[in-house]
Structures are given as C-alpha cells and as structure tokens.
Amino acid sequence: MNFQHTEDRRMLADTLNRFVSEQYGFVKRDELACSESGFSRELWVRFAELGVVGALFDDADGGFGGDGFDIAVVFESLGRGLVVEPFLGALAVGHALAHAGNDAHKPLIASLIEGRAVAAFAHDEPGSHYELARVSTCADRGPNGWVLAGVKTVVQQGAEADFYLVSARTSGTAEAEEGISLFVVPREMPGLEVRGYRNIDGGRAAEVHLNEVCVPDAALLGERDKGFATLETSIGAGVLALCAEALGAMEVAKEHTLEYLRTRKQFGVAIGSFQALQHRMADLLLEIEQARSSVINAAAAFGGSRVERERALSAAKYTIGRVGAQVAEESIQLHGGIGMTWELPLAHYAKRLVMIDHQLGDEDHHLERYITLSRS
Known part of the structure; x- marks a missing residue:
C-alpha cells in the first residue's frame, strides 16, 4: 500500500504549516488560549478561507476531502501549533450531520466549512466513563416536539458554540445502544444553561445543562432510537x-x-x-x-x-x-x-x-x- 500523500494533501499541509508558523506563534496561541472565549473567531474564519475545514468533508457535503488521511494531515498540522480553534467540534458534528442528516442540514455543514458557525459535540455525561452507549439525558415527546433534560460535561468550546449536537435517550435502558437519538440544538433555546471553564492545556470547555429544553421535530437528526x-x-x-x-x-x-x-x-x-x-x-x-x-x-x-x-x-x-x-x-x-x-x-x-x-x-x-x- 502506498502511504505517500497526494499532491493536494502535501500542498494543504505546507499551506497550513506555513500559516500556523507565521500567524500562530506561541505567544499568540497562549493569548488566545487564556482569553475569555478560548479562541479567535477571526482566525477561525481565516482557517476556513484557507480550505482547512473544507478538507475534513467530502464533495457531497460541500468540502473537498473527508478521507481519513485528509483528517490526519489537517490535525497533525494543528497539533504542531497547539491550535485551539474549534476544529474537533466542527469535525464531529459535521460528520454526524453528513451521516444522518438530509438536505435541511446542508446549510449547517456549509456554515462550519465557511467558518460562519461554531458547533459543539455534547455527548459525555457525569459517570459515563467513555462508554458511547451510556446516555442518561432523556428526550420525551412534548406537544410541539421534544423535551430534553440532562447534563453534558466537558463540551469543548461549549460556551461559544452557535449550536450543539446532543445525544439523548428516547427509549431503552441507560446503557443500551438501541434507543439513542441525536438532536441539533441552537444556542439560544430557552432552558439551555452553559457553564464555561478553562482547560489546563489551553482553550475552554463547558457543562451544558438541559433544563426541559423544548425543540421541534426538525431538531431530530436521523431516525429516532437509531443514533448510535x-x-x-x-x-x-x-x-x-x-x-x-x-x-x-x-x-x-x-x-x-x-x-x-x-x-x-x-x-x-x-x-x-x-x-x-x-x-x-x-x-x-x-x-x-x-x-x-x-x-x-x-x-x-x-x-x-x-x-x-x-x-x-x-x-x-x-x-x-x-x-x-x-x-x-x-x-x-x-x-x-x-x-x-x-x-x-x-x-x-x-x-x-x-x-x-x-x-x-x-x-x-x-x-x-x-x-x-x-x-x-
């Protein structure tokens, strides 16, 4: 198997490494990591303009990459500069939208690729111990959609997110793979409480409390109970x-x-x-x-x-x-x-x-x- 990167990936890595070395020195990075937001919206847009976010998604979703090696090339360069911008949230949420979404979700993916939005992946919970299926946050049918209740922890860039991808249990026991559903929740929804804090390695994370948050049926991503x-x-x-x-x-x-x-x-x-x-x-x-x-x-x-x-x-x-x-x-x-x-x-x-x-x-x-x- 040939593990040599394609010409496009080499060019992307060279461009990104040069940008990080010239515009993202350690002093600048430390300043951003210690800031109230934990990153720079301006730099997030500039990264997007370079095509860095687009490289994480394939053509069908508006990007020009999406392969495993595309992801590896981008994040290796980001690791060299200790970049704190919300790439991980964009990748995780964007891939979920691409995997289970429909045409109505295309604008959300486009907003990530263009750097116009910040997304946060809200899945971990107190006591989950990394187990993917251990979801206690519940989603019950309400008169106008769904009602979400629960707590999500260590949500990267959670305090600055424009929208969240939230995992919740719609049926089954607390550790069953069957019965997990995913919801796209805008930041401004009533009942959503976010408590941000600094990480010891730079940047910020948050606890997200869902206090009877009501979302419409359109917030459900993919099929009910089939989100695992x-x-x-x-x-x-x-x-x-x-x-x-x-x-x-x-x-x-x-x-x-x-x-x-x-x-x-x-x-x-x-x-x-x-x-x-x-x-x-x-x-x-x-x-x-x-x-x-x-x-x-x-x-x-x-x-x-x-x-x-x-x-x-x-x-x-x-x-x-x-x-x-x-x-x-x-x-x-x-x-x-x-x-x-x-x-x-x-x-x-x-x-x-x-x-x-x-x-x-x-x-x-x-x-x-x-x-x-x-x-x-």
Missing part, C-alpha cells in the same frame, strides 16, 4: 483527529528536545553527547515512529468496515495515549527543571499530550475496546 451508529462514526472521526493532533505535538516536542540536547552544555560539552541521554532519545524516536504507524493504519482503515475501522482507531488511541505520556515525561526530564516552566512552549505541548489521552477514551478504555472488537 452515527454517534460511533462521528466519534471515530474525532479519535482519528486527536491521534493525528498528538502526533504533530510529539514531533514538536521531539524537535525542541533535540535542539536543547545539542545546545545545553555541561562540563564544557553538549549534553547530547552523553551516551545515557542518547539512548533515552533514541528510544523516544522509535516510540514516536510507532505512534505514526498507528495513525497511518487508522487513517487507512477509516473508510473500511465497522469492526476494521473501530479496531484500528482504538489501537491508535491506545498507542497515542501510551507514547504521548512517555514523550511528555521524557521531554521534560531531558530538559531538566526548565521543562516545567510556563514560559517554555514544551510544557504546554506536554500538557496537551496528556489531555489528549483523556479525550474520547483513554488508553485503558481503548485497550479493552480493542480486545472486545478482536473477539467479535
């Missing part, structure tokens, strides 16, 4: 994106560490000449290449059968979680005390790598899921 397949596909795209983002962050952490070993001197020589540190760095480089292989495998399997796709995604997320923690720890230790300082970009890359492991399932969850899928 869409949910799994959407989160699968998010898992691939996070793995690629982590790979980009690992590459930068590696580059910074190598540069430090070449320039930091002790006893009159660069510390990179010490054999013990060389061995540690060599082990780290091998682990990063292993992580890269897992991302390539997941991207290649993204368009395959369900079991093949989900196994590859869980294998990649497990590998990324394990290697990401190792890269964060080793990079900081090889830098010494300076590696922990807020002013050094490396500390922020290390935080992001650790946090990625906890988004959409940590390494323990995905190892167990991989074993379960391998038995099926």
Whole structure:
C-alpha cells in the first residue's frame, strides 16, 4: 500500500504549516488560549478561507476531502501549533450531520466549512466513563416536539458554540445502544444553561445543562432510537483527529528536545553527547515512529468496515495515549527543571499530550475496546 500523500494533501499541509508558523506563534496561541472565549473567531474564519475545514468533508457535503488521511494531515498540522480553534467540534458534528442528516442540514455543514458557525459535540455525561452507549439525558415527546433534560460535561468550546449536537435517550435502558437519538440544538433555546471553564492545556470547555429544553421535530437528526451508529462514526472521526493532533505535538516536542540536547552544555560539552541521554532519545524516536504507524493504519482503515475501522482507531488511541505520556515525561526530564516552566512552549505541548489521552477514551478504555472488537 502506498502511504505517500497526494499532491493536494502535501500542498494543504505546507499551506497550513506555513500559516500556523507565521500567524500562530506561541505567544499568540497562549493569548488566545487564556482569553475569555478560548479562541479567535477571526482566525477561525481565516482557517476556513484557507480550505482547512473544507478538507475534513467530502464533495457531497460541500468540502473537498473527508478521507481519513485528509483528517490526519489537517490535525497533525494543528497539533504542531497547539491550535485551539474549534476544529474537533466542527469535525464531529459535521460528520454526524453528513451521516444522518438530509438536505435541511446542508446549510449547517456549509456554515462550519465557511467558518460562519461554531458547533459543539455534547455527548459525555457525569459517570459515563467513555462508554458511547451510556446516555442518561432523556428526550420525551412534548406537544410541539421534544423535551430534553440532562447534563453534558466537558463540551469543548461549549460556551461559544452557535449550536450543539446532543445525544439523548428516547427509549431503552441507560446503557443500551438501541434507543439513542441525536438532536441539533441552537444556542439560544430557552432552558439551555452553559457553564464555561478553562482547560489546563489551553482553550475552554463547558457543562451544558438541559433544563426541559423544548425543540421541534426538525431538531431530530436521523431516525429516532437509531443514533448510535452515527454517534460511533462521528466519534471515530474525532479519535482519528486527536491521534493525528498528538502526533504533530510529539514531533514538536521531539524537535525542541533535540535542539536543547545539542545546545545545553555541561562540563564544557553538549549534553547530547552523553551516551545515557542518547539512548533515552533514541528510544523516544522509535516510540514516536510507532505512534505514526498507528495513525497511518487508522487513517487507512477509516473508510473500511465497522469492526476494521473501530479496531484500528482504538489501537491508535491506545498507542497515542501510551507514547504521548512517555514523550511528555521524557521531554521534560531531558530538559531538566526548565521543562516545567510556563514560559517554555514544551510544557504546554506536554500538557496537551496528556489531555489528549483523556479525550474520547483513554488508553485503558481503548485497550479493552480493542480486545472486545478482536473477539467479535
């Protein structure tokens, strides 16, 4: 199999990497991450104008990509710059709209591709422990549509979202795959309470409280009770994106560490000449290449059968979680005390790598899921 990127993907990666390096330096990124909104609407539009968001969707949905490798190329570049704009929400929500939506949902996808809107994926709940089918938020039939009640946690960019994709249970038990439905909920709906907060790795998330939120029948995405397949596909795209983002962050952490070993001197020589540190760095480089292989495998399997796709995604997320923690720890230790300082970009890359492991399932969850899928 040929794993070389197409000319279009190479051009996209070059354009995005250049834009991030020139317009999204660490000082700028830190300023945005610490801002009240956690990102820049202006930069979100500029990313969209470059075609970065459009590369995440196929032609039928108004984009020009949508393949697993398109997602990987974009998010690896975003990971290199620790970009905090709401790409993950746009990807997850947009893929759900494309998977289960109809012509009425095309304008919503277009608004994401053009950078005119911000979408948030509201699925995780207190105590869900990454289990996709564990949904307690309920949706009951009302006189004019549906009434949603429940709480969603760690909703990325939730306080700034223009609309949400909310999972809710319309039938069945709290952990059954059957009985989950998806709803598109505008931000301004009465009864919707959003409590935003900062993440330790930059950017913002929110708790979303649905206090008897009434939505019309048109808010239902796809068929009633049949939302699990869409949910799994959407989160699968998010898992691939996070793995690629982590790979980009690992590459930068590696580059910074190598540069430090070449320039930091002790006893009159660069510390990179010490054999013990060389061995540690060599082990780290091998682990990063292993992580890269897992991302390539997941991207290649993204368009395959369900079991093949989900196994590859869980294998990649497990590998990324394990290697990401190792890269964060080793990079900081090889830098010494300076590696922990807020002013050094490396500390922020290390935080992001650790946090990625906890988004959409940590390494323990995905190892167990991989074993379960391998038995099926």
